Amino acid sequence: METKRIKQTTQNFILKDRVKLDDFEQEKSINKFSTQTSNNKVVITIPAYNEEESIGAVINEIKTVMEKTNFLYQIMILDDGSVDRTKKITEENRVLFFSNGCNMGLAHTFKKEMEICCDLGADIIVHIDADGQYPPKYIPEMIESVIDGHDLVLGSRFGKGSYNGSISKKLGNMFFARVLCLLLGKNIHDTTTGFRAFTKEIAQLPIESKFTYTQEQLIHAIRSKKLIKEIPIIARKTRKSRLFGNIFEYFYRATITILKIFI
Numbered sequence: 146m147e148t149k150r151i152k153q154t155t156q157n158f159i160l161k162d163r164v165k166l167d168d169f170e171q172e173k174s175i176n177k178f179s180t181q182t183s184n185n186k187v188v189i190t191i192p193a194y195n196e197e198e199s200i201g202a203v204i205n206e207i208k209t210v211m212e213k214t215n216f217l218y219q220i221m222i223l224d225d226g227s228v229d230r231t232k233k234i235t236e237e238n239r240v241l242f243f244s245n246g247c248n249m250g251l252a253h254t255f256k257k258e259m260e261i262c263c264d265l266g267a268d269i270i271v272h273i274d275a276d277g278q279y280p281p282k283y284i285p286e287m288i289e290s291v292i293d294g295h296d297l298v299l300g301s302r303f304g305k306g307s308y309n310g311s312i313s314k315k316l317g318n319m320f321f322a323r324v325l326c327l328l329l330g331k332n333i334h335d336t337t338t339g340f341r342a343f344t345k346e347i348a349q350l351p352i353e354s355k356f357t358y359t360q361e362q363l364i365h366a367i368r369s370k371k372l373i374k375e376i377p378i379i380a381r382k383t384r385k386s387r388l389f390g391n392i393f394e395y396f397y398r399a400t401i402t403i404l405k406i407f408i
Contacts, residue, residue, distance in 0.1 A: 184268060190258045210290055219265065221243065
């Protein structure tokens with residue numbers, strides 16, 4: 146019992162060191178989640194940057210879906226320096242909230258998300274965006290696929306899935322998926338989806354990119370001979386991407402990311 150208490154104190158210290166943690170109710174939620182016994186503890190993590198228009202609806206939809214299941218789960222928001230009402234709306238919805246303090250970018254935010262998820266004791270991590278593009282109704286199926294033995298499960302918008310973004314972005318995503326398939330000898334339809342579920346071992350794979358995490362995590366998973374599965378999803382139309390200004394910038398930065406891994 147004493148060992149468990151010391152371990153819990155250490156976890157909370159690490160969490161406080163990673164991001165500001167000064168909310169008593171949040172600390173109680175972390176304690177309760179971390180100390181519960183389960184081999185399949187799930188953290189649903191959402192990166193957010195100025196998402197006041199959609200974050201509340203995404204959280205509520207996830208709760209509606211997950212409350213119909215028996216999974217032990219927590220929803221966690223990692224804010225990347227929002228200056229709108231993202232934090233306030235998150236707090237009103239009573240989910241875990243952490244912040245970078247300033248805008249650090251998607252790749253940095255993802256790496257910190259993974260660190261926090263591991264500190265929370267997550268066995269399975271579900272990653273979903275805050276803009277509402279990915280329907281949470283697919284989350285239980287993705288979790289079940291991880292429990293069944295898959296290491297990384299992708300919510301795929303291409304192949305048998307459906308994508309509702311711009312033609313140029315769709316073609317760009319499909320092009321890089323094809324390139325990675327040829328380089329890795331693996332048939333993956335959607336290599337850039339931000340909707341994915343995976344084990345804590347996948348969460349610990351290195352991410353060196355300063356641009357994005359999606360392709361790099363997938364490449365490392367394939368090279369590590371991890372079991373990967375795609376679940377076709379029907380994605381929703383959403384706002385323009387904030388990750389890049391235009392398709393040419395996306396091609397350039399994505400190419401650099403891939404080359405750095407392979408060279």
